[in-house]
Amino acid sequence: MYRCSIFLHALYFLNYWFVALQGSELNLSNVFLLKGKDLFMELKTQQPTSQFVWRFKIKNNIIRYIPGQKGDFENVYGKRVFNKELNYSLQIKNVGLNDSGLYHAIDSGAQETIIAGYNVIVQERVSPVVLNVSSVSPSPGSCNVTVTCSTQSSSLNSTFTCTPRTCSEDGGDPAEVVTSDARLNLYLSNGSIGICNHSNKVSRSRSTMDIKPLCFKDGKIRANIYYLI
Known part of the structure; x- marks a missing residue:
């Protein structure tokens, strides 16, 4: 049982670094946004044909969609919106500083493939001079x-x-x-x-x-x- 647990953890981290490597090779779009505004991340490729997820900081699923089944919406901060009509794009309302980081759209069929990536930087309004x-x-x-x-x-x-x-x-x-x-x-x-x-x-x-x-x-x-x- 102990060896099985180690094996599963090893598989998880191998998958983590594989997706991270894909992300490093992906041409990320840098997005700067004022704290409190809404963020819209567009999926510009064709619609996924298999299980599809938006993922935050490589390992945190935000939403998941499985064709032919009811969408499984995983709510992270209580403000995520997944809109299938907008080509599987992701909208985040009222962003905070903790929303800064890497976002990946992943086609997670037989093999996970990153199909879009955003590097989001949320900043506060500068103080008066x-x-x-x-x-x-x-x-x-x-x-x-x-x-x-x-x-x-x-x-x-x-x-x-x-x-x-x-x-x-x-x-x-x-x-x-x-x-x-x-x-x-x-x-x-x-x-x-x-x-x-x-x-x-x-x-x-x-x-x-x-x-x-x-x-x-x-x-x-x-x-x-x-x-x-």
């Missing part, structure tokens, strides 16, 4: 403005040098902070507009500020330039 002036420092013929771009979890700053005609970024490159799920940029546009941009694949928050008027008025250094902390 705040763009503030940190300091304004005049010098003969030019003026330096340092601004700070902040979110709930990170911040960065950059100094812009302005003349009566235009402003430029010190060092020439935009300031940037990149994390695993978002990007925070601070840069100059059109020679005067400072832009703070917080974004990921599904959302964006932005704040802008006209830099040059902080230094110049009517082509001359402002008389009331002050220092900010």
Whole structure:
């Protein structure tokens, strides 16, 4: 009995890695989705002729369909929808972060064959940004403005040098902070507009500020330039 149990477990893991290998060779479609939205995964091939399943993270069955029998719907989170009329596609309503991962459509007849694959990444909406002036420092013929771009979890700053005609970024490159799920940029546009941009694949928050008027008025250094902390 013990040997039989070991044999069955060995078969399971061999099948697991076989399907995983198929998935690595499959051209997966990357899907980025905002948390709370509905996800639709389409099966673009012809309708299966044998037992068919949608599977999450290789081993978790979501639904199963057997031709000639009543569909066996396996409900995972209480929000799955399997719609035969939509070419065996799978819809997931109100996705959460835990819904991120690999989804495979599998024809599981005599031999399991992956016929569609999706790599789903669910992301939250990025937090708002705040763009503030940190300091304004005049010098003969030019003026330096340092601004700070902040979110709930990170911040960065950059100094812009302005003349009566235009402003430029010190060092020439935009300031940037990149994390695993978002990007925070601070840069100059059109020679005067400072832009703070917080974004990921599904959302964006932005704040802008006209830099040059902080230094110049009517082509001359402002008389009331002050220092900010």
